[in-house]
Amino acid sequence: MAALTMHYTVDGNDFTLAGDCSSKVKKSLTQLGFDPATIRKVAIAMYEGEINMVIHANGGFIDVSIEPDKIVAVLNDHGPGIADINKAMQEGFSTASNKVRELGFGAGMGLPNMKKYSDEMNISTKIGEGTIVTLTFYTNKTNN
């Protein structure tokens, strides 16, 4: 059967709206009857992704595709790109500005948490062009 797809715009100008999209996805997954543990992983990873898009990349788009055994979220931004992915993956590493840190973000846990809570994470990035992060969650694997 066809996958259920959703398309969201992440507003880069208002960080208070970050989380809107993960919240909607969470609601849909609950209605679809996915198990709570899976929903939690998707919600946390997507929320981290949304925050990243807002604080680093001035927003972008998120496309979510839902199948009974697999959820894929593609986070697409036209931000500055990630210069050193390995560094970005280190817990505590952050390029966030002081202003952003004052708001309580920029702790350097964004990408590590996204990796931790997803089953697969794929990053494709180009300096000056943007970043595409693909998060995949398998529902059968994640039952715990």
Added chain:
Amino acid sequence: MAETYWHSVTLDKDACKGCTNCLKHCPTQAIRIQNRKAKILKERCIDCGECIRVCPYHAKKAVTDSFDILKNYKYNVALAAPAFCAQFSKTENINLMLTALKKLGFDDVFEVARGAQKASEETRKLMSSGELLSPTISSACPAVVRLIAIRFPNLIGNIIPLRAPMELAAIQARKEAVEKSGLSPDEIGIIFISPCAAKVTEIRSPSNVKNSEVDAVLSMKDIYLKLAQTINKIDENEIENLSFSGKEGILWAVPGGEAVASHVERQIAVDGIQNVIQVFEDIEDGKLNDIEYVEALACIGGCVGGPLTAENSFVACSRLKRICKPLADEKLGLNDDIVAQWDKPLIYRPIMNLDKDINIAMEKMIKLEEIYDRLPKLDCGSCGSPTCRSLAEDIVRGYAKETDCIFKLRERLSSFVNEMVQIDKPKTEDYSSDKNNNDNGSK
């Protein structure tokens, strides 16, 4: 699931006008308007009592017991919630209020605040054990616990598994009554004086204890007038010494009281069901990492803001704090041997699911999105569902149709009218050029 859902909140059909006030305020979207009357969806209702508060026609009521219930028992103990002491403008003397309550026909009174003190002691023990998930969520408000059971399954493990102060107090109240009266436990009536509907439900169909220790419930509102009159008639020398609880337990009735008593520094006190939902969403998203304890109360103003209270909640809050001022933090609690933890786990009730079969649920969701796209997104509620999205949901569930939307109906009607106008129009000159003319003629 064979479980039946008993609810305290009910509808007085005759009083209901079918307006959208309750529909729009229900935090779990448990109300629909059908045939100009509100309908409560039993499996979704958490008995928070928001609808009781907002109904301008007083059509939403909480089922409580009547005073006659006292006749069922040989010895009755009134279990007074801490919010009780804040209801009367004439006095701030707790012993006077409890004496008046006793005089209504009880053999004894027992303060729920003592149960709250016990709950605080147990909370502190559990919080320092390091065994709880962080942030730990209070279990005191039954509407909040029920909300978690249907909407926040991921947070079930975060709830502190402690019985509510009312339950804890009831256990000790019965023990003491047996000692004082020499009767058997089932001859004793433990009658809770409740500020809210959710606690009534919790007694009739408990979500985390096998059986409630409370036998019956009277609404604070129902006994208020009688009590106010009794208070006036009591002489100074008639006042009995019935109050034994300290500040800590009594302040559970107002926002922050319980959180402060947890002695956890990184705590928050959230009141109002919509605020609670927002905070729970944040916890689910992992946003509340620096908070360790969450007090969550469904009513704005906490228990003194309960839908069955009589006094303005802000006034009651101020009064309660004044009453507590001279008291010690902790006074008489409960016996150490009282088991404070739940004896039944809280179960997730996935009532938001579109279907048990995930494949069918997906099909329904795709349809739901299509329908939602066509709806006006005004969330006016005129269709009888709280939002356009919930109408789309009701349609795919088979409970509603698209023309329940008055805008859709208008579209439909105007296209009918257009068609009828077409029918009435004089026939075109050239019959042979219109091959559908026979159909038109026969319509």
